[in-house]
Amino acid sequence: MYSLDSELLYVGKAKNLKNRVSSYFRARGLNAKTVALVSRIDHIEITVTGSEAEALLLEQTLIKKHRPQYNILLKDDKSYPYLHLSDHAYPLLSYRRGKRKGAGRYFGPYPNSSAVREALSYLQRLFQIRSCEDSYFNHRSRPCLQHEIKRCSAPCVGIISADDYRRDIEHATLFLEGNSRVLLQALQASMTAAAEALQFERAGEIRDQIELLRRIQERQFVERGDHNADVWAVIEWQEILCVQRMTFRAGRMVNSQSFFPEDRAGDGLETVLISYMSQFYLGGHAADGLPDVIVADVAIEDLVVLLEALRIQEGAKMTHARGVRGEQRQWLHMAQENARAGAQTRISGRQAAKLKMQKVAELLGLAAAPGRIECFDISHAQGEAAYASCVVYGDEGLDKKRYRRFSVKEVTAGDDYAALENAVTRHLTRLKDQDDLPGLLLIDGGKGQINRISTVLENLAISNLPAFGISKGTTRKSGWEYLWEAGAERPIMPNAHDEGFRLLQHVRDEAHRFAITGHRKERAKSRGQSEIESLPGIGPKRRKELLLHFGSLKNMRGAPKEEIERVPGISKTLAAQIFARLHGEE
Known part of the structure; x- marks a missing residue:
C-alpha cells in the first residue's frame, strides 16, 4: 500500500486477496489506527507468489528492507551480552557485547549484564579459568592475586598443565551448554579416580566443586523436562x-x-x-x-x-x-x-516521566509540560577535537536513539559560543524542516550562552520554543546551579530537591557525558594518527619514501622545499604543497 508520494505504508500477505484488501475499506467497524492508514492509501501494488510460505518470506524481506511505518516492526537494536571463550592454547572466558566477530565460541545471549557477570563469577570459582587479557597473560612471571584467592589456576606461569586446563575448559563448556548432568557425572568420576589414586587433596577440591555446582543449580534453575x-x-x-x-x-x-x-x-x-x-x-x-x-x-x-x-x-x-x-x-x-x-513497568516509566516534565514546567513557568527536552553541551581540550552533543529526554525517559553528536570544525578553536551556535543551528534547521521541534531546549551554559542561542532562534524564525541555560553557581557544586532564561537579568535559583530541577540536572549531566565521549574518541583517533598521513597527495608508498629520506616529521618540517623535491616520487608541485601544509601556509 503506497501513499500519494509513493511512500510505502504497509506490506501484507493474503491467501484470499479480495477478502483481505476489502477488510480495510469497510463502511463501519474500523478502528482509528486502520482509518488513519486507509486515509493515506493512494494505490496498491500486488505480487503473486507460488505458495503462502513464499509470500511470507517475501513479506518479511520487504518489511526488513523498507520498514513501512504501519507494519509491526521488530525493535531489536540493543546489543545483548555474551560470554566469549577465546581461541587460545589457554582460552580466556570473558564478557562481550556487540558483534560476535572475534575468534572462539560465544555463549548467550543473556538477558542483562548482571546475569553474565554472575555466571562468569561462578565459573571462576568452579573451574578457576583465567580472566586476564592475552597481553597481560603473555608477560606474567609470577601468579597474580586471582590465583591467591583461588579464582585462577595460573596457566600463565605453568602451575597447571595444558591438559588439566583443557579439562577445566571442557567442564565450563558443559556448564554453559546446560549439560549439568553430564558435568556432574564427569566430576564424580574424577573425584572417585583421585581418591583411588590416594590423591585426597585433589579429591577434596573436586568434592567442593560438586557441592558449589549443586548450590548454583538450586539457585538458578527449575527443572522443566528436557524440551527446547x-x-x-x-x-x-x-x-x-x-x-x-x-x-x-x-x-x-x-x-x-x-x-x-x-x-x-x-x-x-x-x-x-x-x-x-x-x-x-x-x-x-x-x-x-x-x-x-x-x-x-x-x-x-x-x-x-x-x-x-x-x-x-x-x-x-x-x-x-x-x-x-x-x-x-x-x-x-x-x-x-x-x-x-x-x-x-513501561507505563510506570511513562507516568514518572510525565510527572517530572510537569514539575519542569512549574519550575520554569511554562504554559504546558514539554513533550521532549533536548540538551546541548560542548566538549574540547583547549580547542582541539571540539564536539557538541544533543541528548533527548522524552515520555519514556532518555531516548538514546535520538542522541546526536556534532563535530565542530568551522569555528575558532576554543570559542564555545560559536561552537554551540553552529551545532544548534544545524540541528534545529533539520528539525524545523521536519516539523519536529522539541518542547524545551536546554543549554549547558549561563547567561552568555543562552542569549547567543536566543539569537539563533530569532534567525531561524522559531518563536514558540522555550530555551534555558543551566550553569554552575558560584560554589561550582552540584545542586547549586542557576537556570537562565534568554534576556533575563537574574537567574532562577531553584531548590536543590525540586524534582523538575533534578531532572534538568540529570539531562545536563547526560549531555556532558555524551559530549566528552565523542571528544575523547576523536582525540584518541588524532593521537593515533601521524601528521604525515594528512599531507596532500601522499599515499603509503610516498609516505615510506619520505620517512626513509628524513627519518622523522621533525626533520621534514625543518628541511627546505628543495630537499623535499629530492625524495623519489615527489614532484615540485607536490613538494610545494607539502611544504605549505607543514608550515601552515595554506
Missing part, C-alpha cells in the same frame, strides 16, 4: 503492547525478553504476535538457536505458513503447541505474567 521451546505471549495494557519471549533450553529457562511494538495498522493482538514472531525468526534474530517447539496461544493454522517458511529457509522442523496442559501451560502462564509486568 520458545514460549510467546502478547498483552495490551492501557494502550501499551508487550510481546514476551521466554526461552527454554534442555527444560530450563535461559532467557526472557520483552518487546514493545506499535500496532499502527490496528491489526489486533494475534496478528501482532504472529507478525513479530515471523520477523524474529526469519530475520535471524534468534541468537540462541531455533527451538523444537513454539508455544503460543494461537491457532495452528495461523502458524503453518511460518513453520513452512522456516523449513524452507533454515531447514528447521519445528512444531507448535497452544500450551493448554502440563508444563507448557505453566510456561505460557509465566510468559503472560511477564508480558503484563513488562507493560506495567
